[in-house]
Amino acid sequence: MHELSICHSIADIVTRHAGGRPVRTVHLRIGQLRQIVPDTLVYCWSLVSQDTALEGSELRVESIPAQIRCAECDHVETLTAPVMRCGMCGGQQVSVVAGDEFLITSLELAEA
Numbered sequence: 395m396h397e398l399s400i401c402h403s404i405a406d407i408v409t410r411h412a413g414g415r416p417v418r419t420v421h422l423r424i425g426q427l428r429q430i431v432p433d434t435l436v437y438c439w440s441l442v443s444q445d446t447a448l449e450g451s452e453l454r455v456e457s458i459p460a461q462i463r464c465a466e467c468d469h470v471e472t473l474t475a476p477v478m479r480c481g482m483c484g485g486q487q488v489s490v491v492a493g494d495e496f497l498i499t500s501l502e503l504a505e506a
């Protein structure tokens with residue numbers, strides 16, 4: 395379960411950025427190719443934040459669908475299954491254009 399170690403990393407980053415101010419919500423953007431289960435991540439967050447300054451803060455995960463671009467015909471396709479093939483021409487010379495994101499997009503801090 396790598397969600398737990400991911401939560402530790404997020405907590406480190408958030409704590410640094412909050413600079414002692416109380417954090418209400420952490421917004422994350424995670425690509426679907428990352429194979430992270432958002433519900434598991436939220437659960438791990440409650441464990442990791444417990445008894446720290448981040449206790450009670452909320453993790454909001456936005457899931458980004460995976461997209462690939464075909465080198466043959468430049469078609470961009472959103473993947474519904476993990477098949478790296480162009481749906482337009484069947485080409486397999488594709489590159490991932492979306493879906494491997496892992497970003498903290500914003501923090502909501504409580505009023506001082």
Ligand SMILES: [Zn+2]
Binds near residue numbers: 465468485
């Ligand atoms: Zn193609």
